[in-house]
Amino acid sequence: MTALAPYALGLFILLAYTLEAVTGFGSIVIALSLGALLLPIDQLLPVLVPLNIGMTGYLAWQHRAQIDLTLLLGSILPGMLVGTLLGYWLLPWLDAGLLKRGFGVLILWFAGRELWRLRRASTLPQRPAWLTRLITLGAGLSHGLFASGGPLLVFGLTGTHLDKARLRATLVSVWFTLNSLLTLAFLLDGRLIPALPQVLGYAPLLLLGVWFGERLHRRFDERHFRIAIYILLLATGILLLAPWRLP
Template identity: 65%
Template structure:
């Protein structure tokens, strides 16, 4: 492996450790760091199948908390349409505009989390569906629709645990479809050796994160990773 792919292994370990500590999206962290060294089109066929393993396990473990009506009536329809659009747009964009768009996305999310104010009230259903579609486009482009989807669903009355379980099901389904798309366009097969190489890092990251979760302050980790994402967003925009 080249130095860039070795660094990606470190980023993956960091990303899944942080997700186990804070519940924060592992793909967003790994992709934002990895995109500083490698093309996004090369990263996605590796990171998306890896995410299936983690989200599938967690979704099954928390299946009793899934809100199926919200998932089937609101989340999946908008996300499926948006993801299809985003995946199609990837073939029309080169790496520069994709890095710029992704940099702006993670800057928005990181700054929003750092400056988070009071929760917003309920939104009209049409706005939730529109924002869900936008989250799907982001997911099709970068496999990182989480920030926008969480924002879209912020006006729902769900508690934290049912919302998390519902989102895990959405990521498992959408990333499974993206993986089939990568298989169809030929980008998955070359990535399989790297996926197999990185898979043990998911277990190590989950175990390390679970250990640290019991001993360290979650808020400090959240602040640190959002500051790191701000830096990544600036660097991506600058290098786009």
């Protein structure tokens, strides 16, 4: 790492966590994609995942009245928990580079499709329950591999017609639960303790991210909120497919 790399990573973290405070997802996948230009992914995750707990825990508590508990406990968390555990278990045996590129292609397809649909003002088809559960399982698998299940979960939730406040509150509750589980796993496998100085050093950026994000969230109307999510996903997909790395 160069002397400026820790400051660059701090800027990436501030941007990513501001965006998650606005939309309810995206902090780790954005910070991970940008941070991977500086550090290996396996060194970034033990820093980014515990940081995410602080922010999502605060937002989940602050907006707890807007959480859709029926959807969260009945449809989302069971599949996400199973998928996350499976992804964490499979990671050492899988080609992370190939998975990352495949994930980027999937995100680009989804974001492009949804932006085209919004432009054409077309309605969403009703998705069968089994397909939603399968997508949720895939989102959990992605979360176990990259701590980045948000894009697939948002895809799985299209058609549920949650407004922006309920969608954000429900999503941050998912990430708080799953990232608490991943942090415990990092503690048990020995990766958390060496990362704690960086976690504590970057923690003040969460306060700024939440402060900026809460204000931006209130300024978005429903349509602009959806467009912002899909543009965020397009940028994420491009970053995941980018072949370059800084020396």
